[in-house]
Amino acid sequence: MKIKITIKSSNFENFTLRSYNPEEEDVRSMLMDICQFIEKQVDFNISGFGQDNWPVDSGIDLAVFLEQLPDAINLVKKRNTLAIDLYEQGIERYLKISAPDINSMHQIACTSYTSWKPDPEVEKIHNSELLEMLYIAKNTFIKILTELSPDIINHPWIVEWMRD
Known part of the structure; x- marks a missing residue:
């Protein structure tokens, strides 16, 4: 399994952060x-x-994916079981990632809630490879946030999201 965020164009200008209601958002x-x-x-x-x-x-x-990323990173670092739920219509897949075994290998089981069926249903990934892949995704998104606006990167919600 591979997860990757790629920046095609770094022209992230004209983004204005709207105000958010902390009671509802x-x-x-x-x-x-x-x-x-x-x-x-x-x-x-x-x-x-x-x-x-x-x-x-x-x-x-x-x-x-991003809303689940900080928890996923923390659970991988702690060598715990975790899940990534891609629940939106069209993808509807659930990844259950086991705690690593004695060789630091995780088993990732993929469940599909559509007609698509995973083959194989289980893949393996080393703890360090999984952690690196998740950190690269996180750091790529942080780079995007930095280029979008200083207001975003300093917003308390984003500061909390970035925290390890």
Whole structure:
């Protein structure tokens, strides 16, 4: 399994951070707004389980992945079981990642809630490779945030999202 965010164009100007109501919204709202703004400038790719290019997009699916990314990184660092739920219509896949074994290998089980079936249903990845892949995705998105606006990178929700 591979997860990657690629910047196609670094022309991230003209983004204005709207005001958010903390009683009704959280970092997920902000991530969704940002991802919809950068959708055409960024590629979000996932591959594995017999499919080279999963039907994910940078506008919605990337935001869904990003909302789960900090917890996923922390759980991998702690060598715990974790899950990544790509729940949006069209992709609807659930990745259950086991705690690493004695050789630091995780088993990733993919469940599909569509007609697509993973083949194989389980893949293996080394703890260090998984952690590196997740950190690269996080750092790529932080680079995008930095280029978008200082208001974003300093927003308390984003500061919390970036924290390890």
